[in-house]
Amino acid sequence: MSDALRPMARPRLYEQVIDRLREYVAQARLGAGDKLPAERDLAQQLGVSRTSVKQAIVVLQVQGLVEARHGGGTYLVGHTLDAEPVEQLVERRQRLPDVLDAREAVETKLAELAAQRRTKVDLDAISAALDHMREEIAAGSYGVEGDRRFHAAVTAAARSDILAEFMNSIAERITESRTESLRQPGRPSRSLTQHVAILDAISLGDGRRAATAMRRHLRTVAKVRLLSWNPDDEDDGRRDEDDGGAGGDARE
Known part of the structure; x- marks a missing residue:
């Protein structure tokens, strides 16, 4: 039909x-x-x-x-x-859980690898992304671009072409989950604090700690009102x- x-x-x-x-x-x-x-x-x-x-x-x-x-x-x-039209909200609500599951599985590993393989240039890039996010939040915005730069810099520091390619393939869906999370009340500043914890672990070269910090962060990302x-x-x-x-x- x-x-x-x-x-x-x-x-x-x-x-x-x-x-x-x-x-x-x-x-x-x-x-x-x-x-x-x-x-x-x-x-x-x-x-x-x-x-x-x-x-x-x-x-x-x-x-x-x-x-x-x-x-x-x-x-x-x-x-x-x-x-936004309700039907678009309904569609995003249906696909968001899968995106969040994929992010936790892949980005947790990326954080671990980043801690093991990062260079000073990588650490500078991650730190610069946090500074940008901090400035965005201070100016009254959600910090979406700084958040994007942070996760991109962690991905680059992991030096895994296959995982980076996968992240790029779901970039549009990741943007949806990022925006959905950061517009939750109080979320931008909380996200920034969690990003700092991830950077600290990567700086120390502690892969296990970096993975744990990233997992904790992404489980916070998953707590959005849309899903309830x-x-x-x-x-x-x-x-x-x-x-x-x-x-x-x-x-x-």
């Missing part, structure tokens, strides 16, 4: 909520640090349940567009709510008319 005739996806209600929130942020000219209306108020004004609003907020959190402070509301991280998000856990209903207009429903 032609792929063009595949079953049509039913729009999720929380995706519609995201669209409305994006319009609201633009019209109200909200920016980074501004607070969104309370979930209860949003549910009431949009005519949906609080469950649908919560699901929309979770999707925005997964993408690093908002920060939900416990007991303190939801705040914009940037100046827009230009969310369930795109099918949605609420189909509009706001329950018996909730007294509070924006909740019997299932909340």
